[in-house]
Amino acid sequence: MAAQNRTYGIDLGTTYSCIAYVDDTGRPVVAKNAIGQETTPSVVYMETADHVVVGQDAKSSAKLYPDLVVSLIKRQMGQKCDLTFHGTGHTPESISALILKEVARSAAEHTHEEVRDVVITVPAYFGVAEREATRNAGEIAGLNVLNLIPEPVAAALHYETLSAAPGRGPSTILVYDLGGGTFDTTVIRLEGDDVRVVCTDGDHRLGGADWDERVAGHLLDSFLAENPGSSAAESEDFLQELAIAAEDMKKGLSSAMSRRYNMRFDGGTARVELTRERFEALTEDLLARTFEITRRTLDVAAAQGVDRFDDVLLVGGSVRMPAVAEGLRQRFGFDPKLHDPDLAVAKGAARFALIEAVKVRLPGEADAASDAEVERAVEQAADQLGLEPEKVRMLAGRRVTTVVPRAFGVKVVDFTGDGREVFSVSHVLKANTALPADPVAERFVTAYENQTEIGVEIWEQAGSVESDDLADNARIGEGTITGLPRIRKGSPIDISFAMDELGTLTVHAVELQTQKELRIEVRIQGLSESQVEQARQAVARYAVSQ
Numbered sequence: 001m002a003a004q005n006r007t008y009g010i011d012l013g014t015t016y017s018c019i020a021y022v023d024d025t026g027r028p029v030v031a032k033n034a035i036g037q038e039t040t041p042s043v044v045y046m047e048t049a050d051h052v053v054v055g056q057d058a059k060s061s062a063k064l065y066p067d068l069v070v071s072l073i074k075r076q077m078g079q080k081c082d083l084t085f086h087g088t089g090h091t092p093e094s095i096s097a098l099i100l101k102e103v104a105r106s107a108a109e110h111t112h113e114e115v116r117d118v119v120i121t122v123p124a125y126f127g128v129a130e131r132e133a134t135r136n137a138g139e140i141a142g143l144n145v146l147n148l149i150p151e152p153v154a155a156a157l158h159y160e161t162l163s164a165a166p167g168r169g170p171s172t173i174l175v176y177d178l179g180g181g182t183f184d185t186t187v188i189r190l191e192g193d194d195v196r197v198v199c200t201d202g203d204h205r206l207g208g209a210d211w212d213e214r215v216a217g218h219l220l221d222s223f224l225a226e227n228p229g230s231s232a233a234e235s236e237d238f239l240q241e242l243a244i245a246a247e248d249m250k251k252g253l254s255s256a257m258s259r260r261y262n263m264r265f266d267g268g269t270a271r272v273e274l275t276r277e278r279f280e281a282l283t284e285d286l287l288a289r290t291f292e293i294t295r296r297t298l299d300v301a302a303a304q305g306v307d308r309f310d311d312v313l314l315v316g317g318s319v320r321m322p323a324v325a326e327g328l329r330q331r332f333g334f335d336p337k338l339h340d341p342d343l344a345v346a347k348g349a350a351r352f353a354l355i356e357a358v359k360v361r362l363p364g365e366a367d368a369a370s371d372a373e374v375e376r377a378v379e380q381a382a383d384q385l386g387l388e389p390e391k392v393r394m395l396a397g398r399r400v401t402t403v404v405p406r407a408f409g410v411k412v413v414d415f416t417g418d419g420r421e422v423f424s425v426s427h428v429l430k431a432n433t434a435l436p437a438d439p440v441a442e443r444f445v446t447a448y449e450n451q452t453e454i455g456v457e458i459w460e461q462a463g464s465v466e467s468d469d470l471a472d473n474a475r476i477g478e479g480t481i482t483g484l485p486r487i488r489k490g491s492p493i494d495i496s497f498a499m500d501e502l503g504t505l506t507v508h509a510v511e512l513q514t515q516k517e518l519r520i521e522v523r524i525q526g527l528s529e530s531q532v533e534q535a536r537q538a539v540a541r542y543a544v545s546q
């Protein structure tokens with residue numbers, strides 16, 4: 001039986017992207033790109049008004065055309081950020097769409113079939129806005145986004161296929177993912193058909209690119225030390241060259257004990273030798289930050305009764321630096337394993353895409369389908385997906401449970417002794433609550449006499465640690481209960497927060513005396529449907545290549 005409707009998993013990485021599918025024998029396979037590599041730099045070169053280059057050549061073009069090359073766009077996902085190239089406006093979504101379009105295009109060349117149904121990966125701690133932006137990027141690229149999956153969950157799904165003997169007992173794993181631009185640690189529980197995130201934490205501004213920057217800085221310092229008064233530091237060209245050399249040296253130092261580099265600028269020269277020891281010293285604090293976050297994750301897991309790990313998975317290209325495994329061994333006593341560090345996420349996403357493809361084809365619990373109807377749907381899905389019916393039944397049983405990535409709450413006011421207002425955020429829905437999160441309610445009281453309306457502002461934790469300071473949170477929605485009969489100060493209001501599997505937040509507020517209520521469904525102020533459609537048409541007009 002041939003697969004007729006393959007589904008794909010796309011790891012849309014900060015620095016490298018990768019696409020995979022499950023082949024007819026049930027094995028996950030990475031579709032190599034146009035130049036035969038398994039991963040493609042997430043770099044876009046807006047070459048002309050109608051042609052863009054994605055990947056290695058785009059990365060190399062950064063030196064010549066820094067203003068036309070976009071990298072690390074994932075760090076901007078979910079933020080308002082307008083970019084213009086050749087007179088055309090762009091957003092983080094549309095730039096990401098160009099990357100997705102190219103990886104889908106080259107996978108199509110590889111499999112000789114159109115790529116349509118996909119699952120795209122996101123860091124586990126991505127908030128609602130970032131997830132929404134990622135989904136939109138997929139749609140702008142003309143793809144049908146079946147679902148998103150947290151990267152560590154994808155890695156765990158892949159790990160499970162490598163290690164699983166069916167019927168084996170539950171296991172707990174820690175995923176340490178250090179990529180090019182992001183870092184996260186996640187505790188995952190595998191138990192029967194369930195894959196459950198216990199807790200997750202991370203820093204989306206910490207990754208291999210920071211190690212590169214340190215090395216590039218070191219190269220520049222060495223050059224300037226030998227060529228005092230040189231204007232090398234002002235040359236965009238020279239700095240780009242150092243950035244590329246720095247990443248190469250860093251990668252080299254994962255296997256070699258020392259690397260050399262010769263620099264030349266404006267008649268001056270310098271020769272640098274960097275040893276692994278010196279490299280590790282230059283970047284020690286960066287690594288220490290990942291261990292701090294790991295410690296925090298372990299503490300949260302311990303508070304939930306999870307303190308034994310069957311395995312520690314190292315994911316992301318940067319875990320190839322020997323200091324990572326060494327540090328985890330020394331600090332935490334772990335015996336970490338490298339499982340396909342740069343491909344595991346895409347491969348696991350491919351598996352999840354298949355699970356999702358099965359699920360959309362079968363009646364849900366709410367449909368109350370008869371056994372015969374279910375059986376027909378199984379046969380049909382098996383036929384469409386090129387799978388055995390038994391396999392379809394098995395995949396349909398898989399449940400992936402994720403958690404609320406960050407805390408959500410409302411803005412509240414307090415008064416100082418001299419009557420000044422002090423605003424802060426009171427979190428109601430806590431980070432790491434399992435999804436779907438049933439409504440959690442909290443009682444608040446009105447702050448002023450004779451209020452005829454109550455404004456409800458919804459805020460999301462912005463940093464990686466929960467803090468009630470407004471500055472550490474982002475406002476993501478608001479609404480007002482109106483038409484109140486001048487209620488007394490201190491009148492109670494119940495506000496509840498709930499979140500579905502897809503991360504859509506629903507806030508319900510009730511003023512108890514009048515029972516007047518307010519329901520806010522947080523649709524992030526990302527792109528509207530018509531903006532997505534517009535961007536889709538604009539992106540469709542580009543010829544994309546590598």
Ligand code: ADP
Pocket residue numbers: 012013014015016017039178179180181182207208209247250251252254315316317318319320321341342
């Ligand atoms: P992301 O998912 O963030 O896009 P990846 O998981 O693909 O990133 O990892 C990319 C990062 O891994 C880059 O910073 C790259 O320099 C780094 N990297 C790749 N290979 C090595 C290596 N051998 N040694 C050290 N770092 C590496």
Ligand code: MG
Pocket residue numbers: 011013014151179180316345
């Ligand atoms: Mg990654």
